Amino acid sequence: MGRAARTSSAAPGGTTPQAHRAKALGGVIAAAALAGAGAGAGMALQRRALRRLQLRPDPYAGEPFGSLRGRPVPVRADDGTRLYAEIDGEDRTDLAVVFSHGWTLTQDSWHFQRKALRGLGRLVFWDQRGHGRSDGGDRDGYSLDRLASDLGAVIEATVPAGTPVVLVGHSMGGMTTMRYADANAGLVGNKIAATGLLCTSSGGLGEVTLGMPALLARATQRVLPRALRALGAGSAGIEKVRHLGRDGSTLILDLIAYGPDASPAAVAFAEQMMTETRMDALIDFFHSMVTTELISDCASLGAADTLVIGAENDMLTPVEHSLKIAGCIPSARLEVVPTAGHMAMLERPSIVSDHLGDLIERARKQY
Secondary structure, eight states: OOOOOOOOOOOTTSOOHHHHHHHHHHHHHHHHHHHHTTOHHHHHHHHHHHHHHHTSOOTTTTOOTTOOOOEEEEEEOTTSOEEEEEEESTTOOSOEEEEEOOTTOOGGGGHHHHHHHTTSSEEEEEEOTTSTTSOOOOGGGOSHHHHHHHHHHHHHHHSOTTOOEEEEEETHHHHHHHHHHHHTGGGBTTTEEEEEEESOOSBOGGGOOTTOOHHHHHHHHHHHHHHHHHHHTTHHHHHHHGGGGHHHHHHHHHHHHSOTTOOHHHHHHHHHHHHTSOHHHHHHHHHHHHHOSBSOOOGGGGGSEEEEEEETTOSSSOHHHHHHHHHHOTTOEEEEETTOOTTHHHHSHHHHHHHHHHHHHHHHHHO
């Protein structure tokens, strides 16, 4: 099992970067709450924090995020929900790579990989239900099992018979991939030539603390899923006012989903995708993920070449979750991206693209 070098450092006074960011997160949440209540001090704190983010050096300033398009392909899930997919390189039948994005994102979160990997095969990108250009369907469809069957429908609609497939998933998209592999174990190692799992989890997300003190984290884990489900009943009304807190959500996203030096443009793009995600999908998929103790035992993935990529500063699916997945698959290749957070494919795109490119080329040689 390949392991990338990991780096870590302590902040002044012996605190870790994660602890420092957790403390900063608490300050941002407090400032956002005060700003939402109309408190002048909170609004001033929020503006200063946002200004610091905007002044951060930005290697991707001006990057046309979300501008890359392929040929649209309509897909119908088995419950009739309309899903949206696109194909790059539709003339290729030697190998297909199907990308599944994460929670509150869209297929455009693979922006850099779409640029870097064009020409390596038939590339398929799709929006998971309730996200991007896909419809939501009934609320009882917002489950990990449903996503696995949705992925099956996408593969059937976009990949020619006999073409081997590489499945790539980030975060919730990785869970989609694992659930699909569990439900179709006979295809893994045959039609499914390889899998790439980026910043994802096989279970235990209800225990993630985001750096909060243990007592507060446990209380949040008990209360938040139920509160969100209750909140979901009025989600249509929330949709109308959620844009009012976008500055606060941008700051929180920067702290929990990115590493310490993330591109402000990339952070803003992720916030835009989150804002455009249907609120019922956001709430119900979150509930499904954090209340599902075992998402996958990963046993089926052992039959295919599997790449697991974690990120050193990932607070949403901590790197230990990637280590656990790799540990369950003796043949897995493990890579840890230094300094990056949960959105590693937007933070360190060349590293992620290189690892995925190697995976695709290994699959091509095998088939």
